[in-house]
Amino acid sequence: MLLRDFGHGDILLLIYATRWTIALSLIAFAGGGLFGFAFTILRILPIRLLNYLSSAYIQIIQGTPLLLQLFVVFFGLAILGWDVSAWTAAAVALIAYTSAFLAEIWRGCIQAIPKPQWEASSSLGLGIFQLLWYVIMPQAIKISIPPTVGFLVQVIKGTALTSVIGFVELTRTAQLINNVTLEPFAVYSVIAVIYFSLCFPLTSLSRRLERRLNVSSAN
Amino acid sequence: MEYEFHFEVVFRNSGMLLEGAWLTIQLSFAATVLGLLVGILGALCKTSGIKPLDWIASAYVEIIRNTPFLVQIFFIFFGLPSLGIRMSPLQAALVALTANLGAYATEIIRAGIEAIHRGQIEAGLSLGLSRLQVFRYVVLFPALKTVYPALSSQFILLMLGTSVVSQISAEELTHIANFLHSRTFRNFEIYFVVLLMYLAMSTMFRALFHVTYLYAFGRKR
Amino acid sequence: MSLVQIEKVYKKFGDLQVLEDISLNVEEGQQIAIIGRSGSGKSTLLRCINGLEPINQGNIHVDGDLVNGQKTNLKLLRQKVGIVFQSYNLFPHLTVERNITLAPTVVKKFALADARALAHEVLRQVGLEDKIDSYPDQLSGGQQQRVAIARSLAMQPKVMLFDEITSALDPELIGEVLKVLEYLAQQGMTMILVTHEMGFAQRVADRVVFMHEGRIWESGPPEQLFASPETPELDSFIRAIL
Numbered sequence: 001m002l003l004r005d006f007g008h009g010d011i012l013l014l015i016y017a018t019r020w021t022i023a024l025s026l027i028a029f030a031g032g033g034l035f036g037f038a039f040t041i042l043r044i045l046p047i048r049l050l051n052y053l054s055s056a057y058i059q060i061i062q063g064t065p066l067l068l069q070l071f072v073v074f075f076g077l078a079i080l081g082w083d084v085s086a087w088t089a090a091a092v093a094l095i096a097y098t099s100a101f102l103a104e105i106w107r108g109c110i111q112a113i114p115k116p117q118w119e120a121s122s123s124l125g126l127g128i129f130q131l132l133w134y135v136i137m138p139q140a141i142k143i144s145i146p147p148t149v150g151f152l153v154q155v156i157k158g159t160a161l162t163s164v165i166g167f168v169e170l171t172r173t174a175q176l177i178n179n180v181t182l183e184p185f186a187v188y189s190v191i192a193v194i195y196f197s198l199c200f201p202l203t204s205l206s207r208r209l210e211r212r213l214n215v216s217s218a219n
Numbered sequence: 220m221e222y223e224f225h226f227e228v229v230f231r232n233s234g235m236l237l238e239g240a241w242l243t244i245q246l247s248f249a250a251t252v253l254g255l256l257v258g259i260l261g262a263l264c265k266t267s268g269i270k271p272l273d274w275i276a277s278a279y280v281e282i283i284r285n286t287p288f289l290v291q292i293f294f295i296f297f298g299l300p301s302l303g304i305r306m307s308p309l310q311a312a313l314v315a316l317t318a319n320l321g322a323y324a325t326e327i328i329r330a331g332i333e334a335i336h337r338g339q340i341e342a343g344l345s346l347g348l349s350r351l352q353v354f355r356y357v358v359l360f361p362a363l364k365t366v367y368p369a370l371s372s373q374f375i376l377l378m379l380g381t382s383v384v385s386q387i388s389a390e391e392l393t394h395i396a397n398f399l400h401s402r403t404f405r406n407f408e409i410y411f412v413v414l415l416m417y418l419a420m421s422t423m424f425r426a427l428f429h430v431t432y433l434y435a436f437g438r439k440r
Numbered sequence: 441m442s443l444v445q446i447e448k449v450y451k452k453f454g455d456l457q458v459l460e461d462i463s464l465n466v467e468e469g470q471q472i473a474i475i476g477r478s479g480s481g482k483s484t485l486l487r488c489i490n491g492l493e494p495i496n497q498g499n500i501h502v503d504g505d506l507v508n509g510q511k512t513n514l515k516l517l518r519q520k521v522g523i524v525f526q527s528y529n530l531f532p533h534l535t536v537e538r539n540i541t542l543a544p545t546v547v548k549k550f551a552l553a554d555a556r557a558l559a560h561e562v563l564r565q566v567g568l569e570d571k572i573d574s575y576p577d578q579l580s581g582g583q584q585q586r587v588a589i590a591r592s593l594a595m596q597p598k599v600m601l602f603d604e605i606t607s608a609l610d611p612e613l614i615g616e617v618l619k620v621l622e623y624l625a626q627q628g629m630t631m632i633l634v635t636h637e638m639g640f641a642q643r644v645a646d647r648v649v650f651m652h653e654g655r656i657w658e659s660g661p662p663e664q665l666f667a668s669p670e671t672p673e674l675d676s677f678i679r680a681i682l
């Protein structure tokens with residue numbers, strides 16, 4: 001393999017690769033949000049077995065490394081006879097990962113709604129779904145936004161691990177460029193800056209929203 | 220297509236896996252102890268009221284929190300040698316893990332310090348206690364009680380995060396798994412069992428921390 | 441020399457003049473009530489007396505010791521000055537007994553057994569001996585405030601400062617705390633208390649001080665001050681309260 005210098009072209013390549021990082025993050029977030037919502041509901045419905053299954057799932061995901069989840073999904077899907085690309089395995093694993101964390105965050109938000117709100121509305125004769133839809137959700141969604149935005153940062157950072165199973169996103173592209181330029185300091189500095197400029201705005205947005213929420217609830 | 224599972228391959232190598240797990244635990248504890256020291260220092264900087272110290276600590280926290288751990292470890296292990304800073308995989312792993320825990324601990328400890336009501340400190344001073352005595356008898360225990368749950372979940376996250384240092388060949392549990400994978404090709408079985416090992420470790424430590432919390436901060440009567 | 445001697449004290453927070461030309465003497469065994477609108481500097485004055493706030497000008501002496509000196513040992517001084525705040529500030533992680541014995545054992549190096557005997561004694565004075573093993577959050581507001589008083593008493597101070605200690609309490613709990621204060625006054629404890637309880641001030645205080653805009657606006661025996669205020673400010677303050 002020919003060695004070359006790390007130059008403008010490489011920086012463009014990295015910026016170009018960033019769209020895969022962003023695409024994967026968005027898919028993980030959308031899919032994770034959908035399933036996460038389902039798990040949240042399963043955890044708060046008054047059906048023991050569903051509560052139990054849902055919380056077991058969350059504990060398993062939160063109790064194991066994302067890297068290992070990627071491996072197990074990647075090799076596990078192959079065993080099931082599906083010929084999966086790194087892209088599919090990455091998406092599936094990240095959706096599973098994101099859904100568990102979002103479910104846990106959202107459950108916390110729902111349980112943060114004071115007891116009297118629940119009692120007042122069930123004494124009005126609302127059923128569980130009406131209660132959730134009309135009374136609890138509108139309040140819970142408001143307080144769930146800052147931590148949800150904050151978690152998006154974890155998802156973006158998590159996508160870097162998919163490079164290990166061969167998905168060519170930002171980190172993998174950096175490794176490939178590093179292999180031909182042998183300038184790890186420059187290459188990894190550049191992608192650190194790219195990740196930072198994706199994540200930091202979200203981090204500070206989350207913090208600002210959080211502060212605004214605290215101010216409005218203090219009044 | 221029928222797949223035949225061969226878990227016996229994994230169990231034949233259980234000795235190696237246990238050694239890897241032991242290194243994972245050691246690495247986690249070492250990074251936690253060092254990271255806590257960094258966190259205390261960072262929190263002091265952020266609450267000192269001295270602007271430059273606050274800025275340095277904030278920049279450190281934000282850089283760590285807004286970049287992937289994998290990139291940090293590549294930067295430390297592959298990038299820093301161009302500045303003449305050369306480390307073994309294990310040293311680089313320890314540095315990266317410590318820097319990570321330190322950043323999160325800075326925020327947690329700062330919140331713990333700020334949660335202590337000013338009136339508590341003044342009450343202590345008014346009784347004639349010195350500043351050091353106020354810290355020791357009035358501030359320390361409630362502050363530890365506030366930060367303990369957050370710090371113990373941070374420990375679990377750190378332990379799970381150690382799997383990433385396999386990528387620079389630090390020989391912890393995930394690296395052992397990668398090694399066995401390349402030798403036996405029973406990839407699913409290996410990773411599945413190793414996943415369960417992590418689950419067992421995190422469950423065990425979570426329970427341990429919970430019991431410790433009850434013992435240390437619960438009321439005795 | 442008076443037990444507490446305050447001479448021409450000035451204090452600023454930034455540009456805000458909070459205390460202006462304050463002079464006040466308190467003799468041993470006297471009880472002084474400070475009244476005045478919110479923001480008039482009452483709390484700040486008390487906090488200056490035990491050195492929680494530094495002053496910009498003037499002198500404060502307690503029991504002959506200069507509070508605002510360069511070399512003042514604040515630790516020693518504060519053992520002579522007890523203070524009780526509006527928010528009780530009990531230490532939540534310690535039992536009532538340990539709240540009380542902490543300072544005697546740590547600061548005065550009492551043996552634990554002696555400190556415990558002392559805790560019993562001061563709790564008897566505030567009528568809460570049976571709560572000795574409770575934690576603060578198991579007590580009502582009135583009880584917590586009485587424990588806070590007992591905690592201060594255990595340091596055997598020469599003078600006690602009370603800063604609106606009944607303001608945060610439910611009305612039905614105020615009486616039990618005032619009773620403790622009256623008892624201490626009868627025992628001859630020197631006290632400076634900021635209060636909005638005018639009836640109580642009239643019964644207990646030797647002298648009432650009315651503060652307004654950081655100054656001592658008017659002062660004198662309670663009967664005289666309440667019956668015939670000399671300034672329109674005090675007049676309107678009394679009307680507003682009654």
Ligand SMILES: Nc1ncnc2c1ncn2[C@@H]1O[C@H](COP(=O)(O)OP(=O)(O)O)[C@@H](O)[C@H]1O
Nearest residue numbers: 453456458476477478479480481482483484485
């Ligand atoms: N730590 C402080 N920093 C700045 N201003 C303060 C501080 N403490 C009190 N003040 C101001 O000083 C004035 C007097 O306050 P204070 O002594 O608490 O009054 P009072 O107890 O009579 O209500 C008020 O205007 C208050 O806002």
Ligand SMILES: [Mg+2]
Nearest residue numbers: 482483484604
């Ligand atoms: Mg006040």
